[in-house]
Amino acid sequence: xxxxxxxxxxxxxxxxxxxxxxxxxxxxxxxxxxxxLVRNRRxxxxxxxxxxxxxxxxxxxPNSLTQCIKQLRELLATRPGGExxxxxxxxxxxxxxxxxxxxxxxxxxxxxxxxxRPALAVLPFEATAALGSSPLALGDALAEDLTNRLAAxxxxxxxxxxxxxxxARAGGTLGDAALQxxxxxxxxxxxxxxxxxxxVTAELVEAASGHLIASEQYDALFEELFARQSDVASALAAxxxxxxxxxxITRALRRDPQTVGAWDAFMRxxxxxxxxxxxxxxxxxxxxxxxxxxxxxxxAPVTFHGLSHxxxxxxxxxxxxxxxxxxxxxxARRAVALDxxxxxxxxxxGGMLAVFGQRDDALALLxxxxxxxxxxxxxx
Numbered sequence: 001x002x003x004x005x006x007x008x009x010x011x012x013x014x015x016x017x018x019x020x021x022x023x024x025x026x027x028x029x030x031x032x033x034x035x036x037l038v039r040n041r042r043x044x045x046x047x048x049x050x051x052x053x054x055x056x057x058x059x060x061x062p063n064s065l066t067q068c069i070k071q072l073r074e075l076l077a078t079r080p081g082g083e084x085x086x087x088x089x090x091x092x093x094x095x096x097x098x099x100x101x102x103x104x105x106x107x108x109x110x111x112x113x114x115x116x117r118p119a120l121a122v123l124p125f126e127a128t129a130a131l132g133s134s135p136l137a138l139g140d141a142l143a144e145d146l147t148n149r150l151a152a153x154x155x156x157x158x159x160x161x162x163x164x165x166x167x168a169r170a171g172g173t174l175g176d177a178a179l180q181x182x183x184x185x186x187x188x189x190x191x192x193x194x195x196x197x198x199x200v201t202a203e204l205v206e207a208a209s210g211h212l213i214a215s216e217q218y219d220a221l222f223e224e225l226f227a228r229q230s231d232v233a234s235a236l237a238a239x240x241x242x243x244x245x246x247x248x249i250t251r252a253l254r255r256d257p258q259t260v261g262a263w264d265a266f267m268r269x270x271x272x273x274x275x276x277x278x279x280x281x282x283x284x285x286x287x288x289x290x291x292x293x294x295x296x297x298x299x300a301p302v303t304f305h306g307l308s309h310x311x312x313x314x315x316x317x318x319x320x321x322x323x324x325x326x327x328x329x330x331x332a333r334r335a336v337a338l339d340x341x342x343x344x345x346x347x348x349x350g351g352m353l354a355v356f357g358q359r360d361d362a363l364a365l366l367x368x369x370x371x372x373x374x375x376x377x378x379x380x
């Protein structure tokens with residue numbers, strides 16, 4: 001969902017306010033506070049609710065919200081009528097008072113390709129001089145390989161390696177990654193030589209808070225490292241990406257269910273799908289349908305909506321397995337049509353075609369999914 005007010009557009013992909021050829025990146029906390037106010041503009045939003053929206057899972061003082069509101073007011077005051085856009089309800093909270101036009105995303109346009117999905121940045125890995133004549137080149141190459149592996153998983157938008165490299169050369173640090181890159185999460189890493197072996201360590205960090213979500217390491221012989229860069233990247237991606245999904249599911253479950261967009265609805269659906277009960281499967285389907293309604297171009301909710309119908313067949317939760325199977329395969333085909341490179345969509349459709357005896361088509365889909373993402377366990 002995109003919101004327009006005061007001649008500005010709230011851009012969910014870039015955590016920015018855009019208008020008249022200009023764009024102001026807000027950073028995730030400021031963006032989420034403003035978005036929450038805009039979404040709930042018909043009522044007073046409590047300070048506790050805004051703290052949860054802006055800094056979910058991170059302990060901050062009330063002054064963080066006070067400063068955030070002050071900075072948002074200063075920013076909006078540059079527009080006609082913007083000085084009165086955020087009203088204070090003393091003792092209760094704040095209310096957004098400006099006129100708002102809300103528009104559901106209907107197309108996969110180049111500047112809004114990922115809807116409200118959180119962006120991920122992979123920073124160049126820090127490498128010691130003991131690794132040889134070009135440790136910086138090795139750290140940069142590992143980051144680029146890992147970016148490509150994570151991008152192949154299709155769920156999370158990846159900020160381009162070229163953009164991050166230029167930002168890092170200009171002196172960018174983790175502390176301002178959220179503000180300057182618009183990243184919700186950052187992967188940072190190190191490469192250290194210990195005798196004849198090398199240890200590559202990667203950390204998944206929430207950009208705005210610096211909170212560590214997960215870490216993973218990979219050990220190799222020094223003489224093999226350069227030849228095995230791709231293997232290192234694949235192993236790190238396979239370990240970190242599920243942790244990123246879990247972090248986003250946890251965050252989505254904390255949001256007000258009345259205000260969630262396509263991404264949070266999808267994450268809530270995945271939570272229920274993984275509980276694997278008849279009731280949770282039904283609730284998952286409802287959330288996937290909401291995500292599809294919010295963003296019809298987003299393939300992943302369509303894929304797992306199809307899987308929920310397949311679960312009904314496999315677990316005996318339906319009185320009409322033939323109808324459920326037909327719905328599952330139709331949704332899988334639609335997901336592949338929406339995003340032919342999505343490995344999840346290909347795997348679901350390929351698996352069902354195999355069950356129905358269409359093995360050549362199934363193998364083609366599954367092999368294509370693995371060619372796109374060699375770390376894809378479900379495809380294997």
